[in-house]
Amino acid sequence: MRIYSVILPSASRTTTQTTTLAVGDEKGLVAVLSMTAVGTGSVTLTINGYDRHSGAVWPILTGAAVTTNSTNPYRIYPGLTAVANTTVSDVLPVELQFVVTANNANAATYSLTVNTVL
Numbered sequence: 001m002r003i004y005s006v007i008l009p010s011a012s013r014t015t016t017q018t019t020t021l022a023v024g025d026e027k028g029l030v031a032v033l034s035m036t037a038v039g040t041g042s043v044t045l046t047i048n049g050y051d052r053h054s055g056a057v058w059p060i061l062t063g064a065a066v067t068t069n070s071t072n073p074y075r076i077y078p079g080l081t082a083v084a085n086t087t088v089s090d091v092l093p094v095e096l097q098f099v100v101t102a103n104n105a106n107a108a109t110y111s112l113t114v115n116t117v118l
Contacts, residue, residue, distance in 0.1 A: 038109075
């Protein structure tokens with residue numbers, strides 16, 4: 001089974017956004033942060049494991065600050081060659097937390113989508 005999810009639709013934002021996604025038995029994913037109007041704002045994506053029962057959160061991947069209009073893929077899958085801030089060799093927990101941190105109070109327009117893979 002593959003899941004395609006729009007985590008955050010394209011919009012102008014000035015605050016940090018946090019959301020969760022249940023991925024079930026999926027082993028990996030490609031998350032795409034598409035910055036279309038960065039202006040003087042910037043954001044950083046963090047993908048965390050999330051345990052809904054205990055509320056525990058642990059980091060899986062932390063991206064670098066996105067400061068330009070660009071398409072930024074982030075990959076998590078067992079056996080991938082790790083690349084700082086973009087690619088992690090790991091399996092997915094049942095639930096994930098996505099945090100897009102606003103690095104200042106200036107507006108930035110972006111979207112975040114996720115494609116999971118078996």
